[in-house]
Amino acid sequence: DGGITQSPKYLFRKEGQNVTLSCEQNLNHDAMYWYRQDPGQGLRLIYYSQIVNDFQKGDIAEGYSVSREKKESFPLTVTSAQKNPTAFYLCASSRGQPVTEAFFGQGTRLTVV
């Protein structure tokens, strides 16, 4: 089955800890994205990558980091510098150039305790 897999579904983090969210796709898509969703709001872009070993900051990149060592994988690290990390995180991918529609994973719900 082709798709985007995010893990874990739920994640609890203590204040001051870094955590890494996983995103894997087997759609052979070049572009991958991380979005954040807060309650009652739309999604906002954190980081995106159009090609392996390259990525760009989105609108709310502060306190986050990413890597893109493989085409299939785009992990997101939420660092201790992120002041309000509790949110729902969604990973997406698209074919890339030319830009086409994006497809989303099932999301990871992160809670800081």
Added chain:
Amino acid sequence: GIQVEQSPPDLILQEGANSTLRCNFSDSVNNLQWFHQNPWGQLINLFYIPSGTKQNGRLSATTVATERYSLLYISSSQTTDSGVYFCAVLIYNQGGKLIFGQGTELSVKP
């Protein structure tokens, strides 16, 4: 930057009723997507529609790019249509970034 506004913010329907959701955007865009977010949080792709009209079963969408709006029509609504509907505009020169509206929360009562 581009602003995306959706209306209404909330909608309650009786099963079988029809509805129209609206998405306005403040500038020219390359493309537009409609999504349904189910109660578990997953975003389901509904339409990828830069202009014109598309239909998929009981759902259809129309985008009038020159007037900067898109409409999502739901006919003969079912309880499984409940959830949040998002429109998002696609920006090609920013890596295919999506800018989302705030969503319309639809509740269909039996």
